[in-house]
Amino acid sequence: MSAEQARAETGVDTREFRDGLGRFATGVTIVTAYCDDDGDGTCEQLPHEPGQHAWGTTVNAFSSVSLDPPLVLICIGRERSIHPVIASARRFAINVLGEDSQALSDCFAGAPSSLPRSAFCNAAHHPGEHGTPLLDDAIAHLECEVEQAVDAGDHTVYVARVLSVAADADDRLPLLYFRGRYLRIERAATSDLRGKPDM
Numbered sequence: 162m163s164a165e166q167a168r169a170e171t172g173v174d175t176r177e178f179r180d181g182l183g184r185f186a187t188g189v190t191i192v193t194a195y196c197d198d199d200g201d202g203t204c205e206q207l208p209h210e211p212g213q214h215a216w217g218t219t220v221n222a223f224s225s226v227s228l229d230p231p232l233v234l235i236c237i238g239r240e241r242s243i244h245p246v247i248a249s250a251r252r253f254a255i256n257v258l259g260e261d262s263q264a265l266s267d268c269f270a271g272a273p274s275s276l277p278r279s280a281f282c283n284a285a286h287h288p289g290e291h292g293t294p295l296l297d298d299a300i301a302h303l304e305c306e307v308e309q310a311v312d313a314g315d316h317t318v319y320v321a322r323v324l325s326v327a328a329d330a331d332d333r334l335p336l337l338y339f340r341g342r343y344l345r346i347e348r349a350a351t352s353d354l355r356g357k358p359d360m
């Protein structure tokens with residue numbers, strides 16, 4: 162649908178919608194899962210190299226949902242290559258990227274990259290205790306199991322229970338995304354952080 166058609170039908174211009182959403186700064190994650198060869202064809206459809214079962218996609222539509230029980234959500238476009246992998250595996254990992262991982266973000270987003278997406282972007286990884294691929298360089302990992310898959314427009318909202326979480330002990334800073342560009346934290350890292358104290 163063109164931007165003009167979208168505005169006529171919904172009252173919202175697609176470009177203005179993207180521009181507005183782009184003002185909301187986010188972190189960047191790689192959502193990863195293993196495809197299995199149980200005959201449903203999920204693995205075969207992926208453009209990955211033989212023997213490579215880990216697959217991933219760059220995602221910033223990620224949010225915490227509930228502390229008790231621990232729930233998070235991600236929104237995945239139904240056309241995304243990882244969509245059938247999550248639908249089949251029901252388990253996935255959220256890998257929060259550090260500020261040095263821009264190349265991984267590009268590769269897992271299918272953007273022009275010197276890294277091979279078909280070989281999991283050459284990203285060092287290992288299996289987590291709950292059977293999801295964890296990126297060695299992530300600043301935090303969450304292993305998750307799908308509780309609800311809600312159709313929402315052209316995306317699926319996956320509400321998932323967190324099975325395990327690990328955060329980098331080195332206090333590395335995150336990669337940020339704002340108005341379609343990557344950013345790094347600078348001033349915040351050198352000034353006092355004020356806010357509600359941790360309980």
Ligand SMILES: Cc1cc2nc3c(=O)[nH]c(=O)nc-3n(C[C@H](O)[C@H](O)[C@H](O)COP(=O)(O)O)c2cc1C
Nearest residue numbers: 218219220221222236237238241242269270271338
């Ligand atoms: C910073 C960034 C954030 C993204 N966030 C999402 C997201 O939350 N959900 C989504 O479905 N796609 C998101 N994308 C797009 C996908 O990563 C990318 O288009 C997709 O991997 C390409 O489709 P493919 O996996 O079918 O090759 C994002 C891309 C970038 C660069």
